[in-house]
Amino acid sequence: MLSLKHSIRIALGSIGSAKMRSALTTLGIIIGIAAVIANVSLGASFSQYFTEEIGSVGNNFIIIQSKTSNLLHDNELELVKSTPGITGVSPVSQQVAEVKYLSTTRQISVQGVNEDYEEVANIRMESGSFLTDKDKYVAVLGHDVAYEKFGRTISEKNTVQMTFVKANGETVTQNFKVKGIIASPETSFVQSGIESDVRIFIPISTMNEIMGEDYYWGFFAAAENMESISDVTDEVDSRLARNLGVPARDIDNEDAKPYSLLNQEEILEQVDQMSAALSSLLTAVALISLIVGSIGIMNIMLVTVTERTSEIGIMKSLGYKNKEVLTMFIVESMVVGLIGGIFGTALGVLGAYAVVSAMGMPHVFPLNMIFIGVFVSIIVGLVAGVYPANKAAKMNPVDALRHE
Amino acid sequence: MVGKDLDRSVAEGNDIVIDICDLRKSYRLGDIEVPILHGIDLCVKKGEFVAIMGPSGSGKSTLMNMIGCLDRPTSGKVVLMGKDTLAISDNELAELRGFEIGFVFQSFNLIPRLSAYENVLLPTYSNSRKGHNSPQRAKDLLKLVGLDDRMDHRPTELSGGQRQRVAIARSLINEPSLILADEPTGNLDSKTSEEILGIFSELHRNGCTIVMITHDPEMEKYVDRVVHIKDGYIKNN
Numbered sequence: 355m356l357s358l359k360h361s362i363r364i365a366l367g368s369i370g371s372a373k374m375r376s377a378l379t380t381l382g383i384i385i386g387i388a389a390v391i392a393n394v395s396l397g398a399s400f401s402q403y404f405t406e407e408i409g410s411v412g413n414n415f416i417i418i419q420s421k422t423s424n425l426l427h428d429n430e431l432e433l434v435k436s437t438p439g440i441t442g443v444s445p446v447s448q449q450v451a452e453v454k455y456l457s458t459t460r461q462i463s464v465q466g467v468n469e470d471y472e473e474v475a476n477i478r479m480e481s482g483s484f485l486t487d488k489d490k491y492v493a494v495l496g497h498d499v500a501y502e503k504f505g506r507t508i509s510e511k512n513t514v515q516m517t518f519v520k521a522n523g524e525t526v527t528q529n530f531k532v533k534g535i536i537a538s539p540e541t542s543f544v545q546s547g548i549e550s551d552v553r554i555f556i557p558i559s560t561m562n563e564i565m566g567e568d569y570y571w572g573f574f575a576a577a578e579n580m581e582s583i584s585d586v587t588d589e590v591d592s593r594l595a596r597n598l599g600v601p602a603r604d605i606d607n608e609d610a611k612p613y614s615l616l617n618q619e620e621i622l623e624q625v626d627q628m629s630a631a632l633s634s635l636l637t638a639v640a641l642i643s644l645i646v647g648s649i650g651i652m653n654i655m656l657v658t659v660t661e662r663t664s665e666i667g668i669m670k671s672l673g674y675k676n677k678e679v680l681t682m683f684i685v686e687s688m689v690v691g692l693i694g695g696i697f698g699t700a701l702g703v704l705g706a707y708a709v710v711s712a713m714g715m716p717h718v719f720p721l722n723m724i725f726i727g728v729f730v731s732i733i734v735g736l737v738a739g740v741y742p743a744n745k746a747a748k749m750n751p752v753d754a755l756r757h758e
Numbered sequence: 759m760v761g762k763d764l765d766r767s768v769a770e771g772n773d774i775v776i777d778i779c780d781l782r783k784s785y786r787l788g789d790i791e792v793p794i795l796h797g798i799d800l801c802v803k804k805g806e807f808v809a810i811m812g813p814s815g816s817g818k819s820t821l822m823n824m825i826g827c828l829d830r831p832t833s834g835k836v837v838l839m840g841k842d843t844l845a846i847s848d849n850e851l852a853e854l855r856g857f858e859i860g861f862v863f864q865s866f867n868l869i870p871r872l873s874a875y876e877n878v879l880l881p882t883y884s885n886s887r888k889g890h891n892s893p894q895r896a897k898d899l900l901k902l903v904g905l906d907d908r909m910d911h912r913p914t915e916l917s918g919g920q921r922q923r924v925a926i927a928r929s930l931i932n933e934p935s936l937i938l939a940d941e942p943t944g945n946l947d948s949k950t951s952e953e954i955l956g957i958f959s960e961l962h963r964n965g966c967t968i969v970m971i972t973h974d975p976e977m978e979k980y981v982d983r984v985v986h987i988k989d990g991y992i993k994n995n
């Protein structure tokens with residue numbers, strides 16, 4: 355019986371005897387496999403990248419935003435804070451203030467928060483420390499504010515002057531002592547409105563006092579862990595709804611509620627969905643190119659079978675069985691696929707590596723893609739080879755021998 | 759040593775290698791059945807060297823293909839080494855070809871990609887006799903036909919006579935009971951033909967059963983018997 359070893363030897367001889375043609379044939383598979391591998395591994399890299407980005411915004415965060423003014427007060431803050439599974443919550447309000455340091459004046463977004471914010475928003479200090487609830491006229495500066503915005507470095511213990519415009523048009527000017535500088539986050543892709551680099555943080559109580567207000571624009575809360583975040587969010591939602599008089603039937607109707615809720619898990623899910631959708635679209639395109647590649651192999655195998663008709667006759671006259679002729683050509687087709695698969699996988703891996711490196715994203719390479727890539731290419735070769743090989747196997751020996 | 763292997767066939771019990779009875783073959787051309795062989799009877803004994811002669815188109819190759827199990831008769835009986843070839847499957851026919859029949863063709867029928875040595879060894883990838891050291895045997899056979907210094911040459915690097923020697927070596931690799939040669943010297947000049955016929959004659963002396971189609975009247979001095987075919991009939995028997 356014809357062994358696999360000998361089939362492969364015969365196949366390699368045949369492939370080697372028409373190098374240019376074989377190279378062009380495998381090119382179809384190379385491109386297809388490379389495209390699939392690159393897409394899947396790029397998808398994995400993107401996904402990991404976004405997950406890391408979103409993770410840097412906060413720890414298991416839940417964002418509650420009011421849609422109208424004068425909605426969220428201390429009452430609601432307590433309600434959120436006392437929800438089981440919540441480890442911290444900071445009210446958040448924002449004003450654009452005219453900030454003056456020495457002789458330079460800049461428009462800067464000032465964020466009113468409490469001491470929980472440091473933990474909830476994953477703030478890391480470069481120098482000094484973050485706000486506490488005992489602070490009054492102190493400020494914590496974002497990295498860019500401290501080093502770039504004013505053309506000179508503002509340090510801890512310097513004083514900046516801020517001018518706020520109240521709702522009634524009155525202006526209030528107040529000096530703030532700098533308590534600390536926030537370290538620049540490593541990643542800064544996600545625009546969530548909480549970008550700390552270009553902001554100044556002051557105590558929310560101070561901000562509300564200056565503005566003459568007693569409500570908050572939103573809460574930034576943290577759940578204990580990722581597993582419970584969805585349940586905790588639901589609980590916060592129902593507590594707020596009850597407290598703010600939202601009818602029970604509207605609890606799942608985002609448009610009917612005067613506030614909105616968003617948590618880290620939902621954002622991650624959205625990102626995952628997006629990258630999965632993108633990945634599967636690209637993979638579908640890549641699969642089509644694989645099909646085209648496999649048709650290419652089938653085509654060339656048909657040509658090979660026709661060209662080698664007399665050879666098939668010779669093999670049969672020497673005692674080769676139909677099944678062995680079939681095996682011989684299928685193996686040849688699979689070897690073509692395999693060669694394409696090896697080069698295609700290598701190209702796909704290198705391509706994805708290059709793209710990911712150029713974009714500064716993490717290298718995530720699912721190792722099993724190598725095996726899947728090679729395996730798929732062999733299967734593609736197998737499928738492409740069945741029809742031509744069957745044609746060869748069924749040839750009548752005498753007719754095949756008479757073929758010129 | 760190869761010759762000694764071949765003696766085996768003479769010593770064995772059944773003396774009839776080919777037994778053909780009322781063999782008919784016709785080809786379909788469109789709707790018409792074209793009869794080529796009209797009832798051939800032929801018997802070849804072990805160790806015989808039989809020449810088949812006849813004009814071109816008389817059906818010699820067709821008959822040879824039936825004997826060689828490359829094609830099936832339309833009707834009649836072909837018994838090889840006691841086996842009724844009509845009663846066995848395609849796989850068994852292939853095995854019979856692989857083990858018991860060695861072909862030598864006019865056009866050599868070597869695989870151009872393979873070296874002389876690989877061509878000789880090629881049949882053993884599919885069928886090889888137990889206890890044979892096929893690679894060694896391939897080398898010995900190439901030596902026997904005088905090609906010990908051409909083993910790694912491809913067919914294109916060999917002369918016609920050398921190619922036919924490779925084909926003869928290949929036909930002997932599995933120690934067949936029967937060698938079928940279809941005009942083996944048809945593409946060769948007379949001097950080379952003489953040498954090739956010498957090899958067959960030598961094989962015959964060592965006990966090989968050979969059926970050879972030939973046009974060469976010179977052959978009559980080498981063979982035991984000449985069978986004349988004309989228009990699908992055997993003229994003498």
Ligand SMILES: Nc1ncnc2c1ncn2[C@@H]1O[C@H](COP(=O)(O)OP(=O)(O)O)[C@@H](O)[C@H]1O
Nearest residue numbers: 785786794812813814815816817818819820821
């Ligand atoms: N496969 C085939 N189909 C149709 N006709 C064939 C086939 N093979 C042989 N023939 C015809 O059969 C006749 C005998 O051919 P062949 O046996 O090759 O003659 P030769 O005695 O020259 O070897 C020729 O007329 C040939 O055309």
Ligand SMILES: [Mg+2]
Nearest residue numbers: 818819820940
């Ligand atoms: Mg002929």
